[in-house]
Amino acid sequence: MRRGKAGELSELDLMAIACLLPSLLYVLVMFVYPFLYGIYLSIRPLKADGFSLANYLAFFKDQYQYKTVAITFRLAVPNTIVVVAFSLLFAYSMRRGIWLERAITTILVLPISLGVILLSQGILGFYGGKGWFNQMLLGLGLLEEPLVLTHNFTGVMLSLFMQQFPFCFLMLLGYISGIDPSIENSARTLGANPWTVFHRVMLPLIAPGLAIAFALVFVMSFATFPSAILLGQPTGATRTIAIAAYAQAFEMFDMPYASAIAVIMGFFQLAGLLVIILLRKRMVMAATMGVGKR
């Protein structure tokens, strides 16, 4: 649509700005200001006057701290891949509706509504050393010793999976079932078997939704905090970067250092998103250009 001359605001523009104002204000107050304040705090270390990058240097000099980045990646990356892969599998096979769809969807989605704490308690009870899961395997004689599934890496993975799978599954189900079924039908009549339909036709169409799913699950996993404390070893194997920031802020009372860790965490999350976006571009390109090559 043509608007008024450059530099001139039409009535429509003013109206749009007025409508956007409340949400803009909200974003400014609730996000932009705290974010900028956090950055500001992080470069005003407690021990020095004025601005300095001392907090950042301290983080990367201290093995106990910088190892948290590696730990967080080790949790977040496999978890993201597993969650998205399972969600894709379920959502793709349910795209045209299945028997008892509503009941199955409800069961799959239920964990979302329970909250992390209750879920974690449940996992502790069920998968713990004396939990039903181990008791059953021991009782069946499949095990000699109970499996250690909680208060370690596995426990955190289990918890993250159960929290994020429903969310990711629902998102992908919505995305995939929105694709016109006649597109895959036409591919079938042109000689494509179900697998070819999936990887030549459907996957490229799902790719944008898949990228969003990867991005959101990754960011959520990377920021994991309650699961890592309740089901992991918050001082050792699952000391994620969020725990490190929390410890600095509320155990060491060094807010600027905690802010610096939070900024570092944000940086790695952004880096993760960037990788996902680049991968998505390559994937779509490959699907479109893969024509004629084998």
Next chain:
Amino acid sequence: MKETIDSLRFRITKRFGTKTVLQDFGLEVRGKQFITFLGPSGCGKSTALNIIAGLIPATDGEVWIDGERIDHLPPEKRGFGMVFQNYALFPHMTVFANIAFGLQLQRRPAAEIRRRVQEMLDLVQLPGFEGRYPGQLSGGQQQRIAIARALVLHPRLLLLDEPLSNLDAKLRIEMRTEIKRLHTSLGLTSIYVTHDQVEALSLSDWVVVMKDGILMQEGPPQEIHDQPASVFVADFMGFRNFFPAQVAILGPDRHVEVTGDSMRIQGKTRHIFSPGASVVAAIRPDDVGIGGDAKTPNAFRAKVDIVEYLGREDEAILTLEAGRRLWVRTSTRLTPGEKVTVVLPPDRVIFLPPEGSGGTT
């Protein structure tokens, strides 16, 4: 794979839960034909086409081609081409890649693929469109590409599922001619699904009229058009005027005279009725004559109620003296309120068994 078929035979029943969508819907055709499944929405015509394509499993029944039973085959093994109402092009692929898709799956050499895609683009009159994406094409162009994509594989049977319903009126006529041209020049066997009787009549060698999953009538277009076997088919074929009546006189040579609502209508019947039987007399709006002597047979006095100007002709709703409404299409200019004599030419009136009487051809 053979590029044309000699015979197609099927008989299918489809139920979704307790709802029967197709009841023993069957057909047998020989040679290269253009077959149309014609019916209102929900009559099961698209379901039937999808079952033949293998995209929906039938509840019961068989599909045979050239003596080979194919209903157990997945769609990709049937060697049919299919064109969809919403084009169903792959949005992430160029026009070239869309048309080449099936050939690539057959692992044809690149040079052959290029040549055949090129030929197809020429055939559908869109040369030079290789690099475009479906989103950059108009609806008509997309449908041409979809047809090219199906035809490039030389399908032994071409299935078209309401391919023109998403196009505007002018384009629809253009594409209709185009489809007819392709069908004739390539010597294909095609099944075409539509709810539009003009499309069905103009394209087909054989029309199959369906209602509620049941085959109502089949035959060449002229026969369906001139001699509908039931009130439903007649209504679908443009007989707007129906007069329930009883058989009064049965003369020689299939001459019949019926009475109903104090009107006497005579003509010739193709159906065999007994005296006193309930019948429905029907006539098309464009077959009603205006003016003449009110004393001749099949002439009635009527008052003009509504006139719609349609250019060359008017469409008018009249009320007969007997109280019934009469739709008329005529080049005689009428004015609302005017009293006229209408004639229902005896050779234009058809007599049908009443709806629900189970009458057949």
